[in-house]
Amino acid sequence: MSSSPRKRLAPEAVVAGGVVVVLIALVLAVFFSGLGKSLYPPDAATTQAKDVRGLYDIVFALAIAVFLAVEGLIVWSILRYRRKPGDVELPAQTHGNNVVEIIWTLIPTVIVLYLFAISWNTLKTVDAISAQPDIRIQANASQFQWQFVYLDASGKKVATQTIPLAADGGGMAVPVGKTIHVSLESPDVIHAFYVPRFLFKRDVVPGQHNEFQFTVDPSEATDGHPAIFRGQCAELCGIGHRTMLFNVIGMTQTDYDAWLAKLIVTANATPAPAASGATVLQLAAKNIAFDKTTLDAAAGQPFAIDFKNEDTPGTMHNVEIRKADGTVVADPPTIDGGAETTYAYDSLPAGTYTFICKVHPIAQMTGTLTVK
């Protein structure tokens, strides 16, 4: 038996206690200095996200408490109970204690049941679906692009936003303070709709109807100053997975109405015709492959490509022109499966270029354009 462990405070106990206190202080300092902020999710932008954040805070507080208690006890024991040269006799051979076993079974049980109850409660509000949402959007995720189809109350298509990113003049605009209903469709593999500031994601599963609703906080946007939220596909969907970016844009109702009216006009506009007299090349895409691997054009003259997308609707293609070093020369808008268009290109100096579908940068959708 160790000699008189209770009579006098052993020096190891002072050291161990000191170190544990320092460690706890360190953790607390991290939080009070603001460094702990990176251990929280980003600011919640929707009503639903605020509920999730409230739940996160409770889980996090309990996690820190349990972590400090158990890790503290481990560190204490490591420092306090080092075997000393004089320790020949065995320490107390404690085999266990049923009372403490029951206590440390029951207390965690109560904690996890509490966590279960509050998370179920939050789940009900996060997953709530109102029958009369203000706006209905069908988000189509396909390899490797998002499209947002705006629907009216009866589910009829109003307009399609084919440009997913705000930087390119696109994005999924929604009015703030309104209930937005999103249904998710995929024509190919599983994707996931993920907006970090919504603290939410939902898989886009082919052959399965997934939907959710959200309401962007009205304080996020004022007239003329929309809020842009970063979104990204979160389920591995193939080679272009990381390029499946999109934005949700929170706008005031006035801005949104103007935005939607403009989208309807743009979506119905016909593209500018190719300059007369320009060479017109033919190209088609089917089964995620171009029908040609080489094209020729004359140097110093504008040219055009009659492009047919013969894939199924939902599969977007375009014909991007890149220099040999990868710089993009021309990046015309994508067209949907079943559509055709004529892309007009400016004149190019002689040389060898690559034409490629920017949505599907794979070998089958890459070819060589020779300009001479």
Add this chain to the structure above:
Amino acid sequence: MATHALTPAAVASYRGGLYEWLTTTDHKKIGIMYVINSFLFFLVGGLFALGVRAELARPGLQIFSNEHVYNEFFSIHATVMIFLFIIPILAGLGNYAVPLMIGAPDMAFPRINALSFWMLPLGGLLLLAGFLTPGGAAAAGWTSYPPLSEVGPLKSPGPGQDLWLVSLALIGTSSILGGINFLVTIFKMRAPGMTLFRMPIMVWTVLVTSVLVVMATPVLTSALVMLFIDRNFGGHFFDPFAGGNAVLYQNVFWFYSHPAVYVMILPAMGVVSEVLPVFSRKPLFGYKAFIFATAGIGALGFSVWAHHMFTTGAVFLPFFSLMTFLIAVPTGVKMFNWVFTIFRGQLTFSTPFIFALGFLTMFLIGGINGAFSAAVPVDFALHDTYFVVAHLHYVLFGGSVFGVFAGIYYWFPKMTGRLLDEGLGKVHFILMFIGFNLTFFPMHMLGLSGMPRRIADYADNAGWNDWNLLATIGGFTIAFSILPFIWNVFVSRRAGKIAGDDPWEGNTLEWATSSPPPPYNFDRLPEIRSERPVFDARHGRLAVHAPELTDEMGPA
């Protein structure tokens, strides 16, 4: 050539070195081969991880020409680490230790044991052979969800995915054979006196693990076969456009793969439960509670699979959330028992013990950050982000890998007769501990701020640059920490300190035989009257009749 009578010595003579290793059915040699083979795959899997970390160090595509190669790298990294490193290396430690610990001469089916080992290198080579095929190796993630893993120009057109399926089916078969072998060995081969409740915890964890393997692995095999039929024989099990169901695969896959998480952690818990008492000079606190907790984890482990699928919209969320929360309870019980084992002990900080402490401190984090994803709405935010990558590595690296190294340092003297060098061991631990936390702690922040898994690149302005760079530095620190270990093994195997039968003052039967043990393990066995027969033999009546001494030493 003149004939001559065979002497008994000629019959019993050993076969040549390499031939002996290639044909052995001795559980100790097979166990060591499991460990070596798995360690080699650990190095391979680690190289893939370094590729991934190097690519993510900065925004932009630097080292990979396109995302397909990146997808191959993380897919093969995870597949190798899970199926060819963690599961088999723990099976290998079990293979080595279990017959010794229960006083058995060998496994129940020595030839089946050899067969289950030799399937592993074959399966591993098949998997890696994917890189030689047109289209490269499997690139649909280690989960290989259809429709992405089906045939299609943008899906998984090449034979790499088929090789992945065949390889996993082989490795799975190896696991099932090994599991049955363990079960029969544990139930039928125990020495006289070794009742179930005197078995070392390591044996109990291998027992529960084997039940999980035998029950769950066939289900995975069915998913693999269905996907193979889809890909090669015009099946439509998982094709939603021909009446199939894509989420069906996820259900079948996780019905195996969640219990597989316990297959990957329980034996490591077993190792830690052997190491902590020995180096604390105390018995494991709450031996029976620990066994019930292990069995509880095994049972609950079958009812939580769909917590990997909360965001699919095809899961009854409250049930799986409740079960996932509940499985934290037996895990917590184990944690408390470990802490109270070292509490008021006499601790000797030898390398096995330090790695076991590493397990304790890191697995605690891996348990706690798992609770976040059990809360379904929080999981909606965290699922498929780097937070989950952080969580799973705190469990499988901070937990299992530290446990594996505790086991290797602990049993190396038994396997070879020589001790590993303590100084190099400590360098290994410190580098690995620092590298591990540098790599995986920042992933919590990355995940919370919205970085999804499995992306080859990220925007410069996303705010992820610093954490990613830190994680990459940590990753290379881990790689570097392996070098002193390898050096240690090579040097100590020939020139290490002679271990003797029982270098650690162990508790369990493997320390009652020579190091290395003779063929068939024991010339004689000590009496088995508790779960610590060797301790009892060393300390005589003291241990067996410990209650007599309780007046000044009872629990608080």
